[in-house]
Amino acid sequence: MLKRSIGILSILAAPFAGAQTCDNGLCFLDRVASGEIDLGSLRGGPAVIDFDSDGWMDLYIAGRSSGQHRLYHNIEDAARPGERTFLDVTAGSGLDLGDGKNRVGRGVVVADYDNDGDQDLYVLGWRGNDTTAGLLYRNDGGGAFTDVSVAAGVRTVGDDPESAVWFDFDLDGDADLLVAYAGATAQALTLFRNLGDGTFEIDNSVLPALGIPGNCYSMTVTDLDLDGWGDVVLLTTGIGPSLLQNVSDGSGGRRFAEIAAMAGYTFLGPAPMGVSAADMDGDGDFDLAISNGAEGVYYENVGGSLVRVFPVSSIWAWGVSWLDADNDGLVDLFHAGSFASGPNHNLLYRNLGGGTFEDVSPVLNGTEQESKNALRIDFNNDGRPDLVVCNPAGTDTRTNLFENISTTPGGWLMVDLVGDGRLMTTDALGAIVRVRTGGGGGGGGGGGVTHHHEIASGSSTSATEDLRAHVGLGGAAEVGWVEVVWPRMGSLESRTERYAGPIAVNQILTLEPGCLGDYNRDGTSNTVDVLAFLNGWNAGDPLADLNGDGVNDTRDVLIFLNEWARGCD
Numbered sequence: 001m002l003k004r005s006i007g008i009l010s011i012l013a014a015p016f017a018g019a020q021t022c023d024n025g026l027c028f029l030d031r032v033a034s035g036e037i038d039l040g041s042l043r044g045g046p047a048v049i050d051f052d053s054d055g056w057m058d059l060y061i062a063g064r065s066s067g068q069h070r071l072y073h074n075i076e077d078a079a080r081p082g083e084r085t086f087l088d089v090t091a092g093s094g095l096d097l098g099d100g101k102n103r104v105g106r107g108v109v110v111a112d113y114d115n116d117g118d119q120d121l122y123v124l125g126w127r128g129n130d131t132t133a134g135l136l137y138r139n140d141g142g143g144a145f146t147d148v149s150v151a152a153g154v155r156t157v158g159d160d161p162e163s164a165v166w167f168d169f170d171l172d173g174d175a176d177l178l179v180a181y182a183g184a185t186a187q188a189l190t191l192f193r194n195l196g197d198g199t200f201e202i203d204n205s206v207l208p209a210l211g212i213p214g215n216c217y218s219m220t221v222t223d224l225d226l227d228g229w230g231d232v233v234l235l236t237t238g239i240g241p242s243l244l245q246n247v248s249d250g251s252g253g254r255r256f257a258e259i260a261a262m263a264g265y266t267f268l269g270p271a272p273m274g275v276s277a278a279d280m281d282g283d284g285d286f287d288l289a290i291s292n293g294a295e296g297v298y299y300e301n302v303g304g305s306l307v308r309v310f311p312v313s314s315i316w317a318w319g320v321s322w323l324d325a326d327n328d329g330l331v332d333l334f335h336a337g338s339f340a341s342g343p344n345h346n347l348l349y350r351n352l353g354g355g356t357f358e359d360v361s362p363v364l365n366g367t368e369q370e371s372k373n374a375l376r377i378d379f380n381n382d383g384r385p386d387l388v389v390c391n392p393a394g395t396d397t398r399t400n401l402f403e404n405i406s407t408t409p410g411g412w413l414m415v416d417l418v419g420d421g422r423l424m425t426t427d428a429l430g431a432i433v434r435v436r437t438g439g440g441g442g443g444g445g446g447g448g449v450t451h452h453h454e455i456a457s458g459s460s461t462s463a464t465e466d467l468r469a470h471v472g473l474g475g476a477a478e479v480g481w482v483e484v485v486w487p488r489m490g491s492l493e494s495r496t497e498r499y500a501g502p503i504a505v506n507q508i509l510t511l512e513p514g515c516l517g518d519y520n521r522d523g524t525s526n527t528v529d530v531l532a533f534l535n536g537w538n539a540g541d542p543l544a545d546l547n548g549d550g551v552n553d554t555r556d557v558l559i560f561l562n563e564w565a566r567g568c569d
Contacts, residue, residue, distance in 0.1 A: 021362040025408035026326045026350065028364045028387070031401045036077075037085050039399035042068055043392035044105030045373045046399075047464035049119050051139055055416075055508070057377050057466055059086060059388065060095075061399060062105020062123055069105055069123070071095055073143075074379055084380045086401075094145040095121075100135050103127045107218075107373075107462020111166035111175040111429060114138065114198050115421035121145070122154070122177060124161040124462070133159045134179070138198075153200045154192050159185045165458030167221040167230045167429050169193070169206075169246065170254050171489045171548075175425045175457075176200075180216035180234060188213050188236065206255040207244075214238030215271075217318075220459040222277035222286045223432065224263070225304035228485065228492050228548070230430045232256065233265075233288060235272040241265045243306075252549070264306040269297045271316075274374075274461040278322035278331045279452040280311070281355065286454055291317035291335055291461075312349045312357045316341040319374025319460045323385040324472030326350065327410030329437075329449060331472075333357065336374035336389050336461075346371055346389060364402055370394040375463040378470060379403075383412035383506055385470050411473040411505035415482060417455060418512045423488040430487035431455045433469040436501075437476035448480065455487075468508070479503035486513045491545035497521070516546060517564035525568040533560050 020027065031037040044062030051058050056074040063069050071093055072086035079085075090096050103125035110119050118139040125135030134154040137145040149155040160182040169176040174194035181188060188210040192200040213236040221230040229246035236242045243265040244256040260266065271293035280287040281300060288299040288306065296314035299306040312333065319336035326332070330351035337346060346366050349357040369391040376385050384404035391397050413435055417428035424431075433455070438448035453469035473479070482499045485492060497514055517525035519533040537544035537552045537560075544552050546559040 021365055022406075023360045023363050026360060026363045026406045027404075028402040029405050030364075030366060031403050032398050033367060033400070036080065036083075037401050039072060039086060039388070039401060040068075040070055040088070041397035042070060042390060042399060043397070044069070044390070045107035045124075045462045046375050046388050046390055047108035047110050047121065048375060048377045048466045049110045049121065049464070051119060052143060053118055056084065056381065057379055059377070060108055060110075060121055061390065062108050064104050064392075069095060069101060086379075089143060093143055094140075094147070095137060098147050099127065100125065100137075100147055103133075103135055106161070107163050108464060109164045109166050109177075109458045109462070110464040110467070111457050112139075112421075112426045113166070113175045113177075113194060115174065115426050117421065117426055119427070122164060122166070124164060124179070125149070126160055131158050131160070132156065133161045148198070152198060153202075156190070159190070162216050163218045163458070163462040165219055165221050165232070165456070167457070168425055168487055169230070171229070171424075171487060172196070173421070173423050173425065173488070175427070175429055178219070178232065180219055180236075181213075182216070183212050183214045183238060186212065188216065188239070188242075206249070206253075208256055208258040210236065210242055210258065211239040213242075217273050218275045218459075218461050220275050220277055221430065221456050222288075222454060223430070224286065224301060224306075226285055226432075228495065229254065233275055233277070235268060235275055235290065237268070237272065241268050263304065264308070265299065267297060267308060268292060269294050272297070273318040274320040274336075276320045276322050276459045277454065277456070280322070280331060280351070282330070282353075282449070282451075284450065284452050286452070289320050289322065289333055291320040291337075293341070296320075296335065309355065311355055312359070314347060317347070318372045319389065319463065321374060321376040321387070321460050321465060323376045323387075324412075324470065325385060325404060326406055326408040327384065327412045327472035327474070328408065329410065329451060329472050329474040334374070334376070334387060336371040339370045339372035339392055346374075366400065366402065367396065369396050369398075369400070371400075373461045373463055375460050375465045377466045378414065378468070381414075381508060383414060383470070385466070409475070411476055413471045413473060413479055413482075413503070413505060414508040415453070415469040415471065416508055416510045417469070417484065418510060419486070420513055423516075424486055424513070427457065427467055428455055428487060429457055432485040433471070434483040435471045435473075436480040436483070437473055437478075438480070449474075449476075473505055476505060478505060482509065482511065484511060484513070488513070489546070490548045491542045491550075493542040494544070494546055494548075515563060515566070515568040516560060517566060518568050519543075519560070523568070525564055529564060530561075533564075
């Protein structure tokens with residue numbers, strides 16, 4: 001249910017220009033409109049990428065063509081001590097070479113596909129004169145990128161790509177790439193399976209026959225049924241909504257099953273543009289927000305089934321993001337609106353709990369622009385999520401950077417996951433993060449609160465948002481524990497690790513997975529772990545199911561002994 005306060009209504013009648021507008025401490029400032037930061041006037045998709053691995057989030061913003069794709073380095077602002085700014089470092093990076101500059105950059109997704117410790121870029125990259133598509137830039141470190149599209153096997157012919165996601169489809173430790181297409185193409189989807197040697201092969205045998213969609217502007221990966229495998233939410237028009245569940249193929253592999261009708265995913269509204277998943281209601285699973293050409297569509301996740309709900313009434317919008325703007329522990333909702341329907345305001349809805357949201361859009365302090373692509377980022381690492389919005393048409397096409405300058409009292413924790421690059425991707429794509437505040441242990445008892453977040457590359461409108469899990473903590477003085485379900489092979493029990501507190505609030509917490517050879521999780525791998533594993537394996541403990549097939553057999557023993565022999569250094 002949408003709620004508007006009297007104070008907000010009075011502000012909505014006035015234009016967004018003029019004095020700064022705030023609401024109970026919630027407030028944003030467009031650093032581009034203020035003249036302090038310049039992100040150009042690009043028309044394509046944006047992506048958050050920490051290309052130099054310094055812990056400060058950089059930006060890659062694609063253009064439509066003509067050499068306008070740009071890489072912006074997040075640096076200290078010499079003119080404003082203590083503040084951050086962005087410097088265009090495209091020239092000399094390798095991103096300015098070859099034919100990439102002449103390719104349409106509708107969307108950009110980021111992942112460390114080669115597990116070498118730095119993040120790489122995939123741009124949809126369609127070119128009209130030969131209908132080729134797909135741009136993969138390998139990050140070589142030191143700010144240098146190499147176009148490996150053809151050599152890696154992601155360049156296609158005759159396709160018109162509209163969206164993409166990175167995720168580890170089969171949990172083999174390598175990031176796979178799923179690309180969706182417009183109706184001019186003979187198929188809806190292509191899965192580029194990562195072979196682990198820097199190359200990909202097309203494997204569409206695991207995909208259901210979907211027909212040819214009119215459009216698929218966006219998609220995202222989320223574990224809807226919490227079984228540990230990433231499912232795919234597609235915004236397909238012309239063939240009806242598509243929802244792909246990641247299921248066993250019956251012979252030790254994985255495939256996708258189309259379950260939209262069975263799951264209740266049956267309505268998208270006119271022109272569905274953007275999609276984002278988050279735990280909107282705090283019940284531990286991930287709900288959906290979909291922007292479209294009308295009021296938007298929202299689904300509450302109820303045990304893996306989707307129930308349409310009506311928390312807000314939006315406008316024609318594109319980019320859509322969940323973010324806890326005021327750090328009160330409830331995720332708020334942002335809509336970028338809207339290209340193709342004339343200039344209007346971007347929208348921000350504050351989550352009041354209980355399914356009620358309040359329209360607080362004036363706190364964005366934005367101007368009328370024809371907005372389209374958007375993403376969430378914490379560019380200055382202050383624990384308050386910011387927003388980047390691209391505006392491809394109209395009289396003001398500057399890219400916005402809405403800095404969150406709120407003074408709300410809520411604490412925060414940013415969890416930065418680093419996978420081992422062997423059993424899982426270094427980005428830990430698909431990981432679920434749980435943060436517990438107050439009360440005792442357990443999943444929800446003792447009067448405490450557990451916050452749930454998911455790591456996904458590909459959401460909003462074919463964008464990559466900040467891959468770190470930002471958690472608003474409200475008035476919590478400390479964190480009791482953080483739990484991570486790591487995206488690696490094995491039962492959920494074997495993949496879940498708890499990092500005990502107390503953990504201080506208002507910090508960026510970097511977590512790495514423990515080693516499987518440390519079965520008793522005491523920090524060392526020794527003969528005690530062998531005995532503990534064999535006892536648990538013999539007793540049917542799911543913690544000993546290391547390949548996730550539901551049984552404890554000799555294959556699990558072999559996996560354990562191999563990992564134990566590697567040690568935990």
